[in-house]
Structures are given as C-alpha cells and as structure tokens.
Amino acid sequence: MMTYEDKLYEIAKDNDAYIVMTAENRAFIRKMPELLGERFIDTGITEQTLVGAAAGLALRGRRPVLHALATFLTMRAFEFIRTDVGIPGLPVKLVGAFPGVLSEANGPTHQAIEDISLMRGIPNMGVFCPADLEDLVIGLESILESERPFYIRYPNLPANYQHSNNFSIGSAETCSEGDDITILTYGALFTQAFEAAQALQKKGLSVQLLNLRTLKPLDDSAVLDSFQKTKLTVTVEDHFQIGGLYSILAELLLKNKLSGNVLPIAFDERWFKPALLKDVLEYEKITAEHLANRIKSAYEKLT
Amino acid sequence: MTTKSLTSLEQTAFNVREHIVRMSGNGGCFIGASLSCVDLIVYLYSNFLHLNKDNLNDPDRDILLLSKGHDVPALYGTFAELGIIEKKRLNNHLQTNDYIYWHPNRKIPGVEFHSGSLGHLLSVAIGIALDAKLRRQTHRVVVITGDGELDEGSNWEALLVAAAYKLDNLLIICDRNEFQANIETERLIPLEPLTNKFEAFGCPAVEIDGHDFNAMRDVFAETPFTKSGPSVVIARTIRGKGLPSIEARADRWFCNFTDHEVQELLKELTGEHKAKLTSETLTVR
Secondary structure: OHHHHHHHHHHHHHHHOOEEEEEOOOOOOOOOHHHHHHHEOOOOHHHHHHHHHHHHHHOOOOEEEEEHHHHHHHHHHHHHHHHHHOOOOOOOOEEEEEEEEHHHHHHHHHOOOOOHHHHHOOOEEHHHHHOOHHHHHHHHHHHHHHHEEEEEEOOOOOOOOOOOOOOOOOOOHHHHHHHHOOEEEEEEHHHHHHHHHHHHOOOOOEEEEEEEEEEOOOOOOOHHHHHHOOOOOEEEEEOOOOHHHHHHHHHHHHOOOOOOEEEEEEEOOOOOOOHHHHHHHHHHOOHHHHHHHHHHHHHHHHH | OOOHHHHHHHHHHHHHHHHHHOOEEEOOHHHHHHHHHHHHHHHHHHOOOOOOOOOOOOOOOOOEEEEHHHHHHHHHHHHHHOOOOHHHHOOOOOOOOOOOOOOOOOOOOOOOOOOOOOOOOOHHHHHHHHHHHOOOOOOOOEEEOOOOHHHOOHHHHHHHHHHHHOOOOEEEEEEEEEEEEOEHHHHHHOOOOHHHHHOOOOEEEEEEEOHHHHHHHHHOOOOOOOOOOOOEEEEEEEOOOOOOOOOOOOOOEOOEEEEEEEEEEHHHHHOOOOOOOOOOOOOOO
C-alpha cells in the first residue's frame, strides 16, 4: 500500500495546479520540499496566513493542499477558512493532523474534537474522515480532485481491515451486514468499532457496521436503511457529542420524521484524558472490548 | 491604462466623491474611510495598474485588493468613472437586486476578492503573488489596508511570510487616516512609529501625502523599493477628505444622511458652503 505522501505526490507531480502547503507541520510530507520544489510552500507557524494565501492561490486556479495540526488549522484559522475559502467555495483542501484521540498526550489545547462540527457548518465544505491510512489513500484522489473545499481528518493509523477500493464521495463503506445493531463510525475509532462488531457477532448478535468515510456529504440512504432495519443504532466517534456524528444522525432522522434507539459514544461536554493512545482508549472506555460491552448492555436493555 | 493628467485625476476624484456622498443616504455607508482613499484608488486605477474594463479576466492583469472593505464606495465610484461598471448601477446601493452593499462582492466586475473581516487580504495577496512568481509573471499585486486594521495580528504574520518569500511583486498601501472606527488610532492602540515597524519586518516603507497625485506618481514609480520583499507606502490621509464638516471626526464613522443632508454635502464638495448636519450618525457597525 502506498503512503499518503506517495499518493499525494502521484496526484500532484504532473499537475501544476497542486500546491502542497503547511504551517510548519511536515510530519507526513517530509519528502515534499525536494519532490515538488517551488510547489511546496511552508508559511511557518501561521495558520491564518496559510489559509489566506491558499485562498489567493486557489483564486488563481491552483489547488492548495494544506497541512497543519487539526486544532490550530480548524480553530485558530477558522474565520479565515470560513471567510476566504468557504464564502467563495474555493477548492482548498485542509488536512488536519492528529485529530481526535490521535493527539494522545498533548492535552486539551491539542484535542481537535469539535473540528467536524466547525467544518461541516461551513456551506459547501466537505468533511472526509477516513478510518486509517489505507482508507485515506483510497479516497484521496477523489477528494483532491473535487471542486469543493474539503476538510480531511488525517488518520495516522495502520489499517486492520481490507477496505474497499470502491470509493465515492458520499458513499459509506459497509464492513459488515446485520439486523440487530447498527454501528456508525469514522476515523480513528473505526479499528476499535470493527473489532467490537466482530466480538458482538461472536456472541450471536447481528451487526451492521458502516465506515462513513465522508461525513459531509453523508451517505443518507445507507444510514437510514441500516437504522430502519436494526433495533439499536450506535454512533462511535472521537469528537464532542454535540456537533459530530450523533448530531448529524439526529438531523437526518428528524428530517425523515424518524426516531428510535440511539446510543451515542462520544465525548459528552468534556475533553478526554491525555495519555498514549492505548491508554486514552482504555480510560475513556472506547477500546474494542469496552465498546462491545457498552453496546451489548444497551442492546440487552431494549429486549 | 491611459495616463491621466493632474486635472483629469482631480476631476475623476471629485466625481467619485460625489458618488460616495450619494451612497451615504438611504441606508448610508462608511463615508469617512471611503473618502480618505479616493485619491489613492483613482490614481492607482488611472495611472499605475494595467487594468481596464477590457482586461479584467486577463490572467496576467495587475491585481488590487481592498483589505479594509468598508471603503468599497470609493472603489465602486472609481469603477463607475472608469467605465468598469455603469454609473447608474450605483443607484442599486443596498438594493436586493444587486450586490452593492457595505463590503465588496466579487460579482461586481473588477472586484478581485471580497473583504470586510479585517486583516485577511494581505494573506490572500501573498497567495496571488506566490502564484505570479511560480508562473514567472511580473504583474503587480496591490493591497490597500487601513491603519486601524493593522491591530489585527494576521497582518504581521503575513508580513513575515511575504518578506520570507521575497515577494517584491507585492505592494502594500496603508491608508493612514489615523482613525479606527470610533477613535483615533494613536489614542487607542498607537501604531507609530509605523514606518519602522514595517521596515523591521523586512518591508521597506515610504510615507507620502495620500491626497497628492504628484507624490503618488513619484513614489509608485520607484516601486518595488527592494528585490528582497514587499514595498510599503504609508499614505497619510484625512478621514472624510473633501467634506470639512466630517473631516477627521471620530463621530463620523458610519453615516446615514437624510436626503437634504446629502444635497448639502454635495454642495460642500464644490466649496459652495459648509453643510449643516443634524442626523444621528453614531451608528456602531
């Protein structure tokens, strides 16, 4: 499997429209200065200028792909994203590094767990939350070639699942089919949710697991179909409960005059415990094992 | 571009001021900040930028961005005088059938980018200037900033980046009218010594009288001042220039005049007599 950087270079190398930019966050694009030369631009620790300059480049027909820490990109530069990229709808691609639980032990300053809420609130801004690096590489070309601005939540995790190469914006990946429980998830918790689904299936429960891939646009029909055929729907995400997938689901259900049993697994009105990833998952009870237990318990209460 | 004579520039600027005064009734506009940069905008479009109504989509045209977008009546008035938009279109100010409102909209021919939120367009200009460098194009990118606007930290990070990338194709003009919205800059957040600040950021800066066309001719002919970064012109101006009854007054920020007052102000522009202003214009916007 190609790395993100290799895939990005493959897409950008023969197309001068692509400008790879960063606010001095080169973790995933270390070879780019050498590979792209002048088409690599590092503005230093300046998220606002990074976004504003990207808008100027996009205005001239370029397609900037920006890299910065997810928190500072989506929050410090929020008004630049909303005003300079969002209002004109320029095809600027925003790659947020270390989002959600992937900020590990950095603490609340670095926890981007309202990023999806903020980005999806901007008209025309797409939101791509791949499950892991393979899922990212599979979807990258479609996202970068899209004419709309996109926020990409960078999932710096190896894959534990063979993803479908069949990617299209607004289509979820169905990883298992089932009739009892729907699990909706995205990003870094996919790995845990997938293993949880397998554990539940071993216990005799039939689980439909959707890797949503793009939260905006959402695969409405896949979500609604699964919601309607199962008794319990679970949203699993490393995001504040407000404004993320749980909110997205609530909006979709209300729009379709539907209600039902929904278990939100998210950070409810608080930041998460800073620690190494495996310890965060354990402390916050979002390992595969914890997820399976929480979901099974909620399901049993219904029957 | 056709080089206009001094007399012609003065006449154009006068006409633009009339347009601005007309836009200050029926809902009003940011009249003072518009009047301070009229002469600059008229000069730049008439005698400096390679821009006219026929090359607005040329990829190699010069680019001007208004970072303090609330002075857009000066831009639209200039567009009307130079034939970029029809004069009668200015009557659509604040009407829902058009896009002429208190800040710039790209749907109006000649507007390169929208603004309104302060401290943005220096960054956007950097992107445009970088693109020009990548394409080995030599057209100029001009940004007009306010002075109060310089409170925004984003300007200063943008200056660092512009100097780092040696953007000598970028010209920054500061409309130094010495006011931010409702107060003098030096009474609130002092900017002086402003020239030194720009220069310390690697951007050579020159001060001129922003109402003196001869001074503009001389200084803009000298740009770029360096090959190692952007050039800065600090244009000393008077907020409300041309209307003594509102000149350099903190309380004449956003004005929505009555029809009678607009007529009085139009006479004041000609020097006929000073207008008597009574309406409550201390609108905070």
